[in-house]
Amino acid sequence: xxxxxxxxxxxxxxxxxxxxxxxxxxxxxxxxxxxxxxxxxxxxxxxxxxxxxxxxxxxxxxxxxxxxxxxxxxxxxxxxxxxxxxxxxxxxxxxxxxxxxxxxxxxxxxxxxxxxxxxxxxxxxxxxxxxxxxxxxxxxxxxxxxxxxxxxxxxxxxxxxxxxxxxxxxxxxxxxxxxxxxxxxxxxxxxxxxxxxxxxxxxxxxxxxxxxxxxxxxxxxxxxxxxxxxxxxxxxxxxxxxxxxxxxxxxxxxxxxxxxxxxxxxxxxxxxxxxxxxxxxxxxxxxxxxxxxxxxxxxxxxxxxxxxxxxxxxxxxxxxxxxxxxxxxxxxxxxxxxxxxxxxxxxx
Numbered sequence: 001x002x003x004x005x006x007x008x009x010x011x012x013x014x015x016x017x018x019x020x021x022x023x024x025x026x027x028x029x030x031x032x033x034x035x036x037x038x039x040x041x042x043x044x045x046x047x048x049x050x051x052x053x054x055x056x057x058x059x060x061x062x063x064x065x066x067x068x069x070x071x072x073x074x075x076x077x078x079x080x081x082x083x084x085x086x087x088x089x090x091x092x093x094x095x096x097x098x099x100x101x102x103x104x105x106x107x108x109x110x111x112x113x114x115x116x117x118x119x120x121x122x123x124x125x126x127x128x129x130x131x132x133x134x135x136x137x138x139x140x141x142x143x144x145x146x147x148x149x150x151x152x153x154x155x156x157x158x159x160x161x162x163x164x165x166x167x168x169x170x171x172x173x174x175x176x177x178x179x180x181x182x183x184x185x186x187x188x189x190x191x192x193x194x195x196x197x198x199x200x201x202x203x204x205x206x207x208x209x210x211x212x213x214x215x216x217x218x219x220x221x222x223x224x225x226x227x228x229x230x231x232x233x234x235x236x237x238x239x240x241x242x243x244x245x246x247x248x249x250x251x252x253x254x255x256x257x258x259x260x261x262x263x264x265x266x267x268x269x270x271x272x273x274x275x276x277x278x279x280x281x282x283x284x285x286x287x288x289x290x291x292x293x294x295x296x297x298x299x300x301x302x303x304x305x306x307x308x309x310x311x312x313x314x315x316x317x318x319x320x321x322x323x324x325x326x327x328x329x330x331x332x333x334x335x336x337x338x339x340x341x342x343x344x345x346x347x348x
Contacts, residue, residue, distance in 0.1 A: 019323045022232055023253075026239025027246055037240040041310050049305055052237065056193055056302040057200075058230035062223035063298070064201035065208075065216075066138065069156045078150045081284035084274045085154050088292035089132045090165060093267050097129030098122075098173045100259035109255045114245065117313030119179050124304050124317025125259060126173045130166055131303075132158045133294035137287065140294065143333045144286035151287040158291070162299075163194050170303075189303040231322075234301065238319055241310035256320040261328060268293035268332045272343075282343050286336045294329055297321045 030037055043050045101122040110118060133155075141151040167190045171183065208216040239246070246252065271292035275285035297318060304314040 018232060019235060019319070022235035023239050023246070023323075026236040027243040029236065030240030030243035031247075037237065040237065041241060049310070052234060052302065052305050052310075053192060055230040055234045055237075056298060057197060059227050059234065059298050060193065060197045060302075061201050061204075062220060062227040064159070064197055065205050065220060065223070067156050067159060067201070068152060068205075069160070069202060078147070078153060078284060080278045080280045081150055081275055081288045082154055082157065084271055084278065084280070085288045085291050086157070086161075087274070088267050088271045088288075089158060090161065090169070092270065093132075093263065093292065094126065094130045094169050094173055096266065097259065097263050098126050098177060100263055101125040102177065104255070104259045109258075112249070112251060112255060114249055114252075114313070117245070119177070120308055120313030121256060121317045122177050123174055123179050123308065124300070124312070124314035125256070126177070127170060127304050127307075127314065128260065128295050128297060128300040128318050128321045129263060130170050130173070131162065131296035131299045133291055133296055137291050137294055140290040140329050140333055141287035143330075144290070144336045145283060146287035146290070147281070147283040150284045151291070154287065154291055159194075159198065162296075163190070163198070166190055166194065166299075185307055186303070189306045192306075193299050193302045231298065235319060235322070238301070238305070238310055238315055242316050245311070245313075245316065252316070253320055253323065256317050257324050260321055260324060264293045264328050264332070272336065276343055282340055285343065286333075289336060290329065290332060293332055294325065295321055297325060 040051050041049065105113065105118055105121045105125070113121065137155060138148075138151060140146075141148065167183075167186050171186060204219075205216065208219050268289040272285055272289040275288050280288070300318040300321065301315065304312065304318045308314040
């Protein structure tokens with residue numbers, strides 16, 4: 001598969017540590033140098049923060065550059081696994097997360113969370129669940145010896161569906177949760193953070209492949225550090241604005257991690273079990289479970305900032321997803337690998 005990374009890289013392996021460092025750096029900078037961050041926070045066009053918009057593009061486009069939408073022609077070859085993943089991604093995950101967010105944020109954990117941010121936390125969790133994983137799933141799939149063609153096909157299909165389904169699902173679930181969302185801002189986020197980056201990435205991909213696959217591989221290698229730097233810079237900016245809230249409520253990150261953790265484990269187990277029930281190969285069931293569990297957190301973070309602002313609970317909730325992504329997904333990988341014999345013995 002073109003552009004697939006060989007293994008879990010240094011950055012991905014220690015992503016949780018990088019995010020923790022960004023929390024410390026962002027909170028410290030926001031407390032001691034508030035003026036520069038306030039200036040950055042005011043640089044907006046149509047409610048979209050310009051610095052964050054540029055950083056998100058630098059972050060997302062290299063990921064989308066890996067995606068070959070020509071793989072959509074292989075959908076029939078993996079119909080059962082793709083059906084399971086689509087069911088979990090679009091008909092289960094956003095709705096179960098909305099229910100978990102309501103249960104934990106508005107009910108069980110409400111006494112320990114700032115009352116003014118409860119709705120915003122719910123919105124952030126919904127945004128996180130409504131965006132299926134794109135690039136990182138190639139890494140997780142490789143670690144389980146997942147079928148690379150299935151993974152590529154499913155990611156390409158998810159990205160296509162996301163263009164049309166992300167905004168309606170988010171708007172519906174936020175409406176059900178009694179959270180007001182301006183449609184114009186939500187649609188602007190979809191265009192800015194999905195449609196335009198996809199078009200740029202695919203045009204760029206074609207021009208690189210015209211020079212050979214080595215040109216694409218070199219470009220991906222060159223862009224990867226910039227993508228990482230953009231993610232870290234975005235996190236520092238966000239935590240600089242979230243510093244006061246975190247210092248006043250230091251347990252908020254741990255509390256928000258609970259529904260995310262439950263959602264990941266539930267959806268990965270559901271996808272894994274359904275694939276086994278339908279007689280799908282283990283090499284397909286593993287990436288299906290991983291795609292069904294992980295999130296396109298870069299899109300979720302960008303949309304949360306656009307809709308609710310840097311200082312919102314929604315932005316913080318999406319970043320908690322980044323914080324726990326690697327350890328939780330590595331746990332899912334370990335379980336999938338350890339249960340291979342059980343899976344193969346029980347296929348229908």
